[in-house]
Amino acid sequence: MPLLVRIALLWLVGMVLVAIFAPLISPFVYTAPNLRNRLVPPGTLPHILGTDELGRDVLSRLLISIRISLLIAFGASIISAVLGTTLGFLAAYFRGLVEQIVLMLADFQASMPFLILALSVLAFFGNSLALLIGLMGLFGWERYARISRGLAISASAQGYASACRQLGASPVRVYLRHILPNIASTLIVSMTLVFPEVILLESGLSFLGLGVQPPMTSLGNMVGYGREYITRAPWIMLSPALTIVFTTLAVSVLGDWLRDKLDPTLR
């Protein structure tokens, strides 16, 4: 395993651990203001990463933000992967009208800027974490749908799927037990491509004030509110911004490595 991949993996494991244990390891309550200690620069104990404009501990807020952002990114990635793969398989199995409808929806999704869609949904339906995760789950499904449809069609034209069909296997068995494991490597790789985009999208929405609502916080949310103090207290937005950069980079590096690793022709 190359050094870069090791570092990326280590970073991601660290992020997941932080996300799980965030409330336990954060030194302060992330919402507790302390107006006497406003805008304390990093390195001043006990505030390692300093405090923000209300005197809240930046490190504690960062840990909770990582938790929320990862929850949204993982939740959304899984929803969109399941949704997209299911629709792709349905299209590949039924062909005809079902396939046309799925492809039309995929084209619609691809041609519509997702941010506009997200803005309108959030504007009409208000905001909650569950809605946000569900909405983000609609992001990127068309890629899984296209990939899984194409691969499933070519797999069923290949021997092993039609051989299984001839053995008397039901379509569910053929698709889930044989085709899915065979195309999983491609889907996992495209998942690692969608994952950073979901983090960035969530950050963008929060930055615009439509994502995670205060007092809850997320990485994008921190960057958005820290923007106003960028000249006086850059640390408020720098640490979440760096976290976003490193996490997305780590996922991309890992995805790149996985693609080479999972492709049997490159082994």
Add this chain to the structure above:
Amino acid sequence: MSAALLTAKDLSRTYGSRRGLFGVITKVRAVNRVSFSIAAGETLGIVGESGSGKSTMGRMALGLEPPDEGEVRFIGQPIPASGTPAWRTQRARMQMIYQDPLGALDRRLPVTAQVQEPLDIHQLGDSANRPQRAQEMLARVGLSVEQMGRYPHELSGGQRQRVVLARALMTRPDFLVCDEPVSALDVSIQAQVVNLLVELQAEFGLAMLFISHDLRVVRQVSNRVAVMYLGDFVEEGDADDLFAEPLHPYTRALVSAAPVTQRMPGHQRLVLKGEPPNPANRPGGCSFHPRCPFAVERCRAETPALVSVDQGSGRRVACHLIEPSASTLRKAA
């Protein structure tokens, strides 16, 4: 003929193919009104060149593809439509061996799991016993114990074909379609696999439809042989008779082209002229007439029917030049 296991009557299958984006759809008649029947335990060999409709016929015999005309009956009952629960249940009784064993196996599962799969699908036997039954079958087809846990790509071509054979036989089927089962294998391996197939056929009482372009293999395996040309049966008969004394000019050309160790004195190689046939552009009359060295005026105008020439052996030939009596067999020469 004794009670037939599988009968096919007037099977036809036509594909549409389009040349270019706005091209006209041309009809390709892959199989043209073919009838045959196979008794239990019997092997019908099908020979013919590429594009003669052999594989399409095999797929129709299994009900994988619906015939456009005609009907296939298995033990007197029509085969249910492909994909229906009744059709899936019937798969336990009719199986298929493929040309490319690596393609027919899932490369992400160990071979024992794949051989066990037919039992899982059809819920046969005790689930705890299934791995053992799969291993017994793998041992029967000649795989060693350490090879059973391997993945398909870790086995050789011959071993893979043995695995495919074991998987097909797990449900103890009555009928097996072998679509070019040995043509992807080395010649030395071919003989082993063919011998195994013949052994297992006797042991399990299988009826087989054996599709191949290799005359030697077909002759070794088959009781009866049918020769296909452009979707038609041009000749059908007992395997030994047909190879010993081919009647149809196309069969004679095929048989004379097969390599033999010692040519009989006076053996004449019959070399065909012209291009291999294009199924999209069928000649009128007898479809073989443009390449037939003996073609007469009648062959261009009239399509010969497949008629019995010898009631005793069930020999059937589709040629104007062959009269339905044994005395005139050699007339065409």
